[in-house]
Each structure stands twice: as C-alpha cells, then as structure tokens.
Amino acid sequence: MKTFLRSRHRIGIVMVLLFLFGTAMHGYALPKTPGENASVTKDDALPQAVEADLKGDSGGKSAGSGEPFYSEVLEQWKQKGISAEHGQITVQGPAYSGKSENANTTVGSYENKDNVLVWGAKSDEWIEYDINVEQEGLYAIDISYHPFIGEKYRKPITLNLMFDQTSPYLESRSVQLYRKWQDEMPPKKDQYGDEIRPPSQDVSDWMSAQLRDSGGTYESPLLWHLTAGKHVLRLSGSDPLAIESIKLQAPDPIDDYKTVASKRTGKAAAVSGDPVEIEAEKAAWKNDSSISLSYDNDVASTPYERGKVIYNAINGERWSTGNQEVSWTFDVPENGLYKIAMRFQQSYSSNRSTFRAISVNGQVPFSEMKAYRFPYATGWQGTTLQNENGEPYEFELKKGTNTLTMRVTQAPLKPIMVDLDNIISGLKDRVLDIGALTGGAVDPNRTWNIERDLPDFVTQFRGLYDRLREVEERLVSVNGRSDALTQGMATVEKDMQELLGNINHIAYEADKLTSMQGKLADYLQQLSTQPLQLDRLYIVPSNEDVPKMEASFFQEFKGGLFDFLYTFKPKAKLGNGDKGELNVWVQRGRDYVNLIQQLADEMFTPESGIKVKVNLLPSSDQLVLMNAAGIAPDVALGLSQDLPFEYAVRGGLYDLKKFPDFNQMYERFAPGTWIPFYYNGGYYGVPETQTFEMLYYRKDILNRLGLKVPNTWDDVYKMLPTLQQNNLNLPPVSNAAFFYQNGAEFFEQDGLKTALTTPKGFQGFKEWTDLYNVHAADQQLASFFQSFRSGTVPMGISDITAYIQLMVAAPELNGLWGIAPIPGKMQADGTVARWMSGGVQSGVIFKNTKMANEGWEFLKWWTSAKAQERFGNDIEMLNGQAFRWNTSNIEAFMTLPWKAEDSASILEQWRWFKEVPNVPGSYYLARELQNAWNRSVLDGINPRSSLETAVKDIEREMTRKLQEFKFIDANGKTVKSLNLPVVTEPWKGVEPYVKSGIEADKQP
Structure with a gap:
C-alpha cells in the first residue's frame, strides 16, 4: 500500500510538470492558422465591421506578444551609439505613395491653405509615404495639421505609426494630435447669481506638433531609428484631419538651467516693474475639452464672491492625465528676465507629488522644466518656480506677447510604473502555478511541499517581493516622501513576507495572490493621475518680490465665518418652486x-x-x-x-x-x-x-493565436482551450445571457413565482455554471480594464462604460481592440439570439x-x-x-x-436588449442566484439542487411581499396577477438606423 501511494505521488508530480511544461511550450509555439476551435461559418456571420477587424495587417508585434516599451528600445539605441545629429527630411502631405482601399483622401485646399492632404477618415484607414534617409540616426517627427471641426469631431486625433510595416515599440501605435479648446467666457449665471460652468469651443487652427506618447510618460518627444536608404512610413487611424507636411528631424537639445543662464545675451537683463497677474481660469486655450473650471471658496482665491458659485480655478481632478495641456498668453513691457510664480492646490492624494512640463513660447527653456514637481500640501500654496536650494529660476521673455504652457507629465514615474506592471504580471503567473499544482481545488487535509513540487516558485516569489520593495523605495525618492501608495505597497510586502515565512501554506491561499494583484493594479492606476488645481499665475520682474498668494490666519478665519453664516441665507428650497x-x-x-x-x-x-x-x-x-x-x-x-x-x-x-x-x-x-x-x-x-453588455476583444492577441471573434457560445467553448494553454482566459459573465438565450424567463407571467426551475431555466443555470465547472473560465477578476489593457484577458463581456474607459485611458491600444455583439445561441431559423440585459x-x-x-x-x-x-x-x-x-x-x-464599426455592433446588440422585470420581493433574485452559483462552482454542489434552494429562498421573500401588497392572501391564494409583459422578438426599430448608418458611411 505504501509503495502504491509513493508511486501515485510521483506520477502526480510528473503530470503537473508535464502540464506546466506543455503550457509554457504553447506560449512559444502558437498556432499560425485558425483551427477548428476558431471557425465561424458564413451562416453564423457577425456584422461585417467585426469580421473585417481581424483580416487587416497587424503590422508586426503586438502588445499582447510582449511588444517593448519605448524606454527599453531607446536605451538599446543609445547603447549602440546611434546618433541624433543629422539633417532634416520634409515630406509634403499630398505626396503619399499608397493608401488603403477605404481611405477617404483628396488633395486641395483646407482652412486657407492650398495643396494639402484632406484625409476624411471614417473607419480604420491608412496612408503611406516613401522616406529617403541619407544619414542613419534617431529622428523626431513633426506634423503640420488641422483637425476637422464640428460636433462629430471632439476627440484627439490618434495615429498608429509604422516604418516598413513594423512598430518598433508599443507607444508608436498610439500617438495623438490634439485640438485647441477655449472656454466661453465670462460664464453665464443662474437665477441665484451662481455661475454656470462654461462650455468649451473648438478653436483649432493649423498647428505643428512633435509626436509624443499619448500617456504623457516621457519628458521628450518620441524618436525613431532610421537607417540610410528608403523607408515607408504608414499612418493608420480613423480620425479625420488635413496634413500640410511631415518633418523628420533631429530632436531639439535642452540644456540645464546653469548652462542656459551662462549663454544668455545682453538683452537678458534684470528688469523692474509691476508683476503681471494671470487668472488661471482665463486660459488662452487647452488641448482637452474635459479640462474644466472649478469654484473654490477660499478667501484668497480670485475672483471671490461670498456665498456665490464663482468658477475661479482650473479643476485639478480634470487636469491630471495624459498630455493634457493649458496655455496662457500675457504681455510684458520689455525684454529681460522674469520669475514665474503661481498659486496652486495639490491635496488630492495624501503626500503624493504632481509633475508638470512647463514651456515658454513653445519651448521648454531648460531641462529642469521638463518635469517640475509640485509637492503635496493640505491647502492652497504659493510658490515660485525654483531649484532645490530655493533659488528662483529666471526666464528670458521678449517684449510684447508671450505664452506660458503647462502639460501633465508622468515622466519621473514611468520606470516605476513599468516595474510595477511587471510585478503584477509576475503575481498572475504565480497564481497560475498554484492553480496548475492544486487543480484549482483547495484540500485542507493535504500537505504540500512547494519547494519540491514547484522548484522555482519560491525564488520567483521572493524576487517579486524584493522588486516591490525596490519600487517602493524609488517611489519615495521621486515623490520626496512616503505617501498613501507606498504605505499600501508596504502592506502588500508584509502579506508577501508572511507567505514566504510559511510557503507551503500558499497552496491554500492563492486568493491572497489575486488580491495582491488587484491592490497593485489599483496603485498603478492611481500613479497615472497627476492632479493640480490652479488659481492664478504671476510673471514677476526679476528685481521685484513675488506677491503674497496665501491668506493670513485672520483672513481665513473671517472668510470661513462669513461662509458659515451665509449658509443660513435661504435660497429656493428643493421642494419649492414658483406657482405654475x-x-x-x-x-x-x-x-x-x-x-x-x-x-x-x-x-x-x-x-x-x-x-x-x-x-x-x-x-x-x-x-x-x-x-x-x-x-x-x-x-x-x-x-x-x-x-x-x-x-x-x-x-x-x-x-x-x-x-x-x-x-x-x-x-x-x-x-x-x-x-x-x-x-x-x-x-x-x-x-x-x-x-x-458588449464583447470586447483584442485584435492583436486573437490574430496571434489564430482565433476569430466568437459568434456563439459554442465558438467560445472551442476557443477556451487555446486561450488557457497560453495562460489566458475568459473573465466572469453575468447570468442574464444564459437564461434569456435559452428562452427562459426569471418570473412566471403572473409575477407570483419564479420561472427558474422550468427546463429552460435550469438549462440556463447549468450553462452558466458549466462555463466555470466544465470550461474553466475565470471565476473572478480584479479589474477587467487593467487585465484587458495588459493583454492577460484578451476577450470578455463588459458594459459600454468599458468602451469609454478604453478610449480615454488606454490610447496605447489604438487599433488593437474592438467590440462585437455578445455570443449567442443558434436558432432553428439560422439566426443567433443574443439576448442580454444591461x-x-x-x-x-x-x-x-x-x-x-x-x-x-x-x-x-x-x-x-x-x-x-x-x-x-x-x-x-x-x-x-x-x-x-x-x-x-x-x-x-x-x-x-x-x-461606424462600433455603432454597428452596438445596434446589433440593441436588438436583443431585454431587462429583468421587477416584482414584489425580486430584490432577492440577484443575491440568491449568486449564492446558487457559489454553491455549484465553489462548493461543487449539484446545479439542480443549488438552484432549487435559491428558488425556495426567493419565493419565500416574494410571498411575503406579495401578501403585503395584496396580490395573494394569507393562505397563498391568488387575488390578482401582475400579468408581466413578455418580449420574445428582437426589436425591429433598429433596422432603419442600421441602413442609414451604412448609407452614411458610404458618403464621401
């Protein structure tokens, strides 16, 4: 018997190692062509726009296949000694050498410029330029462009840049050209004298911009390595614009302050005079309409009117991400040196600093302004731009009109964010290791030996712990002090330390590793925001003192007292209104x-x-x-x-x-x-x-795996083994799709009982639980957005808010993802039923x-x-x-x-929209169905028994409420029926808009 047990244990270890080795090898030997598990027949076809998504040229490596960050590639170029000193190459906009079949391009006049390329992109399109490079080197790219203006055009122009069909780094897939927005000032007022937040107008004109990463994570514009010879530059995108020219040139060198000061001419002399005061809310322009104004009732904020809503500051929470930029214009009376001061508030995340790139007249004046740090404080601060020793920087300004620009930047934090992202990925791999070892089942009676069963696990996990400690220390150094995020990281480190102290117990607590991933992903998201509220700025002659910008204690006390007393002054109450x-x-x-x-x-x-x-x-x-x-x-x-x-x-x-x-x-x-x-x-x-609820999918990852967008749940089931063999999976799915698509209802039509235990209802519940029990879909997910963004979840169902989040917060995925109607069930007539709630x-x-x-x-x-x-x-x-x-x-x-392609997918799903009815006691439905799912998936209880238990609990509460509202009497006899409406056919009201949408898309 002992011999048998020893042999069984050895066989188990061998099988685990074979599974792990096989899984790893699948990562290196991905299928090159779609197999049976990925087929979608013509009869089951998805909307054409979705099908076309996976037919185009992916242009080299993808984010999901480990495409490198710009910082990694740039370091390699520098190590090779590739020069950034060379001449300039200019290509005129109309001189493109190729374009996609659907590219909507003409050559002509646009907004007072002749002979420009007018690219009215409506869907994913591309144009190409032949570039003749005489001297090898690193080139920055500058585009002279004009955005299309109108209600349909509000977002930045996002382009995917490739040279010779290759993206050298992830950030080149998503570079953005911005618009100019201007608030309509002065703000209108309501009947109480409070200002109404002013809307923004698009005041874009012809602009020239050097291409940067869309996340604002690097101090300098992006560079591309080009060898001598002919190259093909491809611009891909779906946002319309006009292009005058494209310039490839050497990056502008920026010296430090000491060097710049030593090179100044005699015109840069110290000057005297009155300071120029600039109200921050009166910006000349901003590059994002979402940078809004806020009102602050601090007595030192200007303008200030007691008891009134006055929009007197730039909203810090809305000026915090990407390359969001605000510019102000001002006049100075003479050439010379000036100091710059500003009144700001930076109290959004405890003890965390914020960074801004500061430009004067379109140029960063010296390297210290590439990422200037604004420290945390609990209230308003007045500061002069200065060095670490408190010595003010002096800026050379010309007589007349000048421009001051401040841009959000994450540059000092970027290396830390990359390392933190890698740690999160490492934790996910460790979770997969534990899952492969235990088979996903936690047996408290079994003893594990992790160092023997998973030989590299302890070394790898300890390495993640050491790297997280290093990230915490570096973050403290960049930030200037410990903050809420580093304290949170310290808590995660403590949890990791406890697991390392009892490493064999980790097999029972894999959920702790998942929790750590979620916490660190949240910290990573917080690091990407850089909020800064701004009240006013001062341009101060170098010989003069900076004005006082903070209220005295007496002023604060007096202002606070008056504001408190003003709250007792009545305005119209919520429940009141004028007669009629x-x-x-x-x-x-x-x-x-x-x-x-x-x-x-x-x-x-x-x-x-x-x-x-x-x-x-x-x-x-x-x-x-x-x-x-x-x-x-x-x-x-x-x-x-x-x-x-x-x-x-x-x-x-x-x-x-x-x-x-x-x-x-x-x-x-x-x-x-x-x-x-x-x-x-x-x-x-x-x-x-x-x-x-829509199906989100990563085009690049599905292409790499040879998979197509699933049309039915059978397609999903066939795809899952390929995904799982590559350490990928499908995230959790809500229950409505499985019940409704099987023809089940949640309640009987009379509304007095559930309909869950009908054959169709049970089939829906079983398919829902089988997705996890049989097909091994993920049972939980910390963050769909983060997982989809990183590529660990290449496909999943989420609501339409995820669409907005991806568009706004994940620009680096430009062109790499799409949406489709959710998978459905094939019907006898050949249609696919996609019923879903939302x-x-x-x-x-x-x-x-x-x-x-x-x-x-x-x-x-x-x-x-x-x-x-x-x-x-x-x-x-x-x-x-x-x-x-x-x-x-x-x-x-x-x-x-x-x-256009996204609205087509949404319209298809709209046909199948069907919400859950409300009946007395129906608030028990969601809770008890989740309990039933827990029993069947987590505890292994028979699905029918689990569902019947849930139905008893739901109907017990329904009976109590139905009696309360007199639908049944005390004996359970029916008094009256709710006679619920039943929707069994897809909505035909969508059809006219599908046709009109197609026709509109064909127009030039």
Whole structure:
C-alpha cells in the first residue's frame, strides 16, 4: 500500500510538470492558422465591421506578444551609439505613395491653405509615404495639421505609426494630435447669481506638433531609428484631419538651467516693474475639452464672491492625465528676465507629488522644466518656480506677447510604473502555478511541499517581493516622501513576507495572490493621475518680490465665518418652486442639472409655454424622505431602474399609460427597456439612458493565436482551450445571457413565482455554471480594464462604460481592440439570439403632482431625439469624451460620435436588449442566484439542487411581499396577477438606423 501511494505521488508530480511544461511550450509555439476551435461559418456571420477587424495587417508585434516599451528600445539605441545629429527630411502631405482601399483622401485646399492632404477618415484607414534617409540616426517627427471641426469631431486625433510595416515599440501605435479648446467666457449665471460652468469651443487652427506618447510618460518627444536608404512610413487611424507636411528631424537639445543662464545675451537683463497677474481660469486655450473650471471658496482665491458659485480655478481632478495641456498668453513691457510664480492646490492624494512640463513660447527653456514637481500640501500654496536650494529660476521673455504652457507629465514615474506592471504580471503567473499544482481545488487535509513540487516558485516569489520593495523605495525618492501608495505597497510586502515565512501554506491561499494583484493594479492606476488645481499665475520682474498668494490666519478665519453664516441665507428650497412652474429633480451632477435647465429654458419653455425649475437631487434617499413628507417633485430624472417600481407599488407614481399618446412614446424605445417600469398593467417610468453588455476583444492577441471573434457560445467553448494553454482566459459573465438565450424567463407571467426551475431555466443555470465547472473560465477578476489593457484577458463581456474607459485611458491600444455583439445561441431559423440585459436610468412623474400633463410634455420633450442629441453633444463638449451620453433614444444615439464599426455592433446588440422585470420581493433574485452559483462552482454542489434552494429562498421573500401588497392572501391564494409583459422578438426599430448608418458611411 505504501509503495502504491509513493508511486501515485510521483506520477502526480510528473503530470503537473508535464502540464506546466506543455503550457509554457504553447506560449512559444502558437498556432499560425485558425483551427477548428476558431471557425465561424458564413451562416453564423457577425456584422461585417467585426469580421473585417481581424483580416487587416497587424503590422508586426503586438502588445499582447510582449511588444517593448519605448524606454527599453531607446536605451538599446543609445547603447549602440546611434546618433541624433543629422539633417532634416520634409515630406509634403499630398505626396503619399499608397493608401488603403477605404481611405477617404483628396488633395486641395483646407482652412486657407492650398495643396494639402484632406484625409476624411471614417473607419480604420491608412496612408503611406516613401522616406529617403541619407544619414542613419534617431529622428523626431513633426506634423503640420488641422483637425476637422464640428460636433462629430471632439476627440484627439490618434495615429498608429509604422516604418516598413513594423512598430518598433508599443507607444508608436498610439500617438495623438490634439485640438485647441477655449472656454466661453465670462460664464453665464443662474437665477441665484451662481455661475454656470462654461462650455468649451473648438478653436483649432493649423498647428505643428512633435509626436509624443499619448500617456504623457516621457519628458521628450518620441524618436525613431532610421537607417540610410528608403523607408515607408504608414499612418493608420480613423480620425479625420488635413496634413500640410511631415518633418523628420533631429530632436531639439535642452540644456540645464546653469548652462542656459551662462549663454544668455545682453538683452537678458534684470528688469523692474509691476508683476503681471494671470487668472488661471482665463486660459488662452487647452488641448482637452474635459479640462474644466472649478469654484473654490477660499478667501484668497480670485475672483471671490461670498456665498456665490464663482468658477475661479482650473479643476485639478480634470487636469491630471495624459498630455493634457493649458496655455496662457500675457504681455510684458520689455525684454529681460522674469520669475514665474503661481498659486496652486495639490491635496488630492495624501503626500503624493504632481509633475508638470512647463514651456515658454513653445519651448521648454531648460531641462529642469521638463518635469517640475509640485509637492503635496493640505491647502492652497504659493510658490515660485525654483531649484532645490530655493533659488528662483529666471526666464528670458521678449517684449510684447508671450505664452506660458503647462502639460501633465508622468515622466519621473514611468520606470516605476513599468516595474510595477511587471510585478503584477509576475503575481498572475504565480497564481497560475498554484492553480496548475492544486487543480484549482483547495484540500485542507493535504500537505504540500512547494519547494519540491514547484522548484522555482519560491525564488520567483521572493524576487517579486524584493522588486516591490525596490519600487517602493524609488517611489519615495521621486515623490520626496512616503505617501498613501507606498504605505499600501508596504502592506502588500508584509502579506508577501508572511507567505514566504510559511510557503507551503500558499497552496491554500492563492486568493491572497489575486488580491495582491488587484491592490497593485489599483496603485498603478492611481500613479497615472497627476492632479493640480490652479488659481492664478504671476510673471514677476526679476528685481521685484513675488506677491503674497496665501491668506493670513485672520483672513481665513473671517472668510470661513462669513461662509458659515451665509449658509443660513435661504435660497429656493428643493421642494419649492414658483406657482405654475414645473418642479424637476435630477439625480446627477451639477453640470447635468445646469445643462438641462439651460436647454429647457432655450428649447422647451418657448415651444410649450411651460416654465421649468431643475433642481439637483443629491441622493435617492432624500427623494424617499421628501415623498413621505408630501413635498415630492412633479418630475424626477436619473433614477435607477428599480426605483419606479418601488414607488409605483406604493402608489407614489403616475401611470404613464393613462396619457392618450403613450403608445407613440413607447415606440421610441426598445420593448426590453420598458420591462423594469411595468407594474400591474401600467408603466411608471420612461427610459433615459441604457448601457449595453458588449464583447470586447483584442485584435492583436486573437490574430496571434489564430482565433476569430466568437459568434456563439459554442465558438467560445472551442476557443477556451487555446486561450488557457497560453495562460489566458475568459473573465466572469453575468447570468442574464444564459437564461434569456435559452428562452427562459426569471418570473412566471403572473409575477407570483419564479420561472427558474422550468427546463429552460435550469438549462440556463447549468450553462452558466458549466462555463466555470466544465470550461474553466475565470471565476473572478480584479479589474477587467487593467487585465484587458495588459493583454492577460484578451476577450470578455463588459458594459459600454468599458468602451469609454478604453478610449480615454488606454490610447496605447489604438487599433488593437474592438467590440462585437455578445455570443449567442443558434436558432432553428439560422439566426443567433443574443439576448442580454444591461441597465437603464429613468424619468418619472409623481402621483400627487398638480401638473401631470405638463410633466408628460416635459418627458416627451426630454426623451425626444432633438433634446437628447443636443444634450449628449453639449455634455461631452463640456466635460470630454469620458461623459459620453448613452441615450436610450436610438435616433439621438446615432448622431453621437461613435466609430461606424462600433455603432454597428452596438445596434446589433440593441436588438436583443431585454431587462429583468421587477416584482414584489425580486430584490432577492440577484443575491440568491449568486449564492446558487457559489454553491455549484465553489462548493461543487449539484446545479439542480443549488438552484432549487435559491428558488425556495426567493419565493419565500416574494410571498411575503406579495401578501403585503395584496396580490395573494394569507393562505397563498391568488387575488390578482401582475400579468408581466413578455418580449420574445428582437426589436425591429433598429433596422432603419442600421441602413442609414451604412448609407452614411458610404458618403464621401
């Protein structure tokens, strides 16, 4: 018996080693052509735009295959001694030598310049230029360009640069050309005298820019190594622009301050006179419309008006990422030397410094300005730009108009961020090691010997611990002191130290390694933001003292006292309004409220004659309390999809079906969006916005693995072994797709019981749990965005907010990812059912209103295509792309600046949108289904038994609530039925927009 046990143990070790070796080898021998596991037949075809995504030239290595960072490649070039001293090469924009078949290019005039290339890109396109290089070297690239201007064009122009079909480093895949934005000043005021945040106007003109990495992570512009001879430069992108010329030239050298000062001429003399004061909010231009203004009530902030909202500063939280840049113009009376001072606040992350690149008249004056550090402090600070010894820097300015520019930069932190990202990847590999050893099952009765079973594990894990300690020390050095992030890293180090102290116990605590990954990924995300709030700047003659910029203790005390007393001065209360004025509450931010009020005054009131007062609703809890007190509004907007039902069942809302033209409103939206607002024969809410679950995929990684975008779940199941053999996987998926796509409903039509234990319901639950039990999909994921960005998750289902996050925060993935409708189930007629829920926000009319008809007119206007289009465009113009308005009105949705291929995928998924109904007690549904999933997947309990247990718990709570609201009596006998609506057909209302979208895309 002992001999048998010893033999079984040895065989187990051999099998584990073979598995690990096989998995590793798959990473080196990836399939070169799609195999059976990746096939998609023509009958199952996805939208053409998605299918085309995976047919193009990938242009060399990809991020998922370990494409190097620019810093790594630049270091190699420097070690080889490649020179950056050479001549200039200029290529005219119209002189392109090739283009993609779909490239929309013409040569002509644009905005007062003749003979330029007008590239009206609408989808992924490319153009190529032949470059003749006489002298080998490192070249910076400068492009003279003009962005297209209009409501459809708001984002930066993103280009993928390749030389000779190769991207030398990751950052070359995403370089950005920016626009010029200018706030409309002075700000308008509301009826209380408070300023309304001003929108931004696109004031772009012909500009010239040296290409930088889109993340703002390097001090200098990007360089490309070109050997002598002929090269082909390819520019790929989907953003339209006009190009005058492209210059390849030597990078501009920037000396340190001491060298610059020693070279100054006699014109750079010390000067005297009054300082020039610049209000930060009055910038000449900014390169991102989302850099907004903020108001600060510190008594020393200017301008200042007690008790009023005055936008008197640059919003630090919105000026914190990428290459966000703000410029101010000012005049000085004479040539000479000047000091620069500014009043700033940098208190966003405890003890963490922020960095800015500072330019004067378009040039960084000396190297110390490449990444100037602004230290942390709890309040406003006044500072003069100075060296480590407190000696002010002196800047040479010319008489007349000058420009001062400040740009966000992460340059000092970039090496640290790269190392931290590698540590996160290392932890993920260690989790995979433990999973391969234990088979994913934690057996508390088994004893492990990690050093024997995984010979390199301890060395590798200790190496990660040592590297994390080094990262922490370097971060302290760059930051100038310990901060919240380094303290968090120290906590992770302590956890790693404990595991190293009892290394054999780690097999039972692999979840701790996953938790560490999540924490470090969060720290990495925080490092990428550099917030800085700015009140005003001073240009001070070198012979003069810098003005005082901080309030005295007495001024602070006096200002605080007056502000406190001013809070007792009454403004209009939330529940009040003028007689005959429609009272609307909005559960969104102040910018949304102000814009809705502005549009109502401009569009709705003149047409309808109905006056509207829009109020900010801080919390839905406040709505509950005020409704109970009898001071509810007439209309409320921005409510979650559950609230209308909760109010309706208690008699608090107006039944919208009572309006004679309700059916016209109903036709505006997909039937599946109305389901949550149904109660007892009526509809008590109207859809405002909705979010979609979409399939996100990395084009580069799927191409490398020979895989196609999955069309059905069978395609997914066939792909998973290939993904898993390459240490990749599918993240968790919500349950709605599996229930709905199997034809199941969550509740019986009468609304009195669940429908989960029907054959279709059980099939949906089993497929959901089989995804993890049989097909081994990931059971948890710390961050879809971080994992998808790094390439460890090349495919997954997430909502439409992930789209915005990737567009805004992951520009380096330009052209490397796409979205598609979620996988579905093949039907007998050859169609693929893709039913999925998402999420809806709503507008309602309260029951006790005396202005029900006026409220209905307002809701009809607010949800109309005209109002939604205007609001969606204006809110994005005001706050940037991160505020993309996901309207439920499909006509308005089509006017927003989505990429053509992406909107086609969203429209396909829109057809299959179907929300979960609300019934009394249905709040138990999500919790108990998750409990059932835990029992089946984590505890290994039979799926049918687990689901039946969940159904009992759900129906017990439903019975209690159904009795409370008189749907069944105390004996369980039915008194009345809810008669829930059932949606079984995809929405045909999408079809006209699919056709019009295709036609619009074909227009020149």
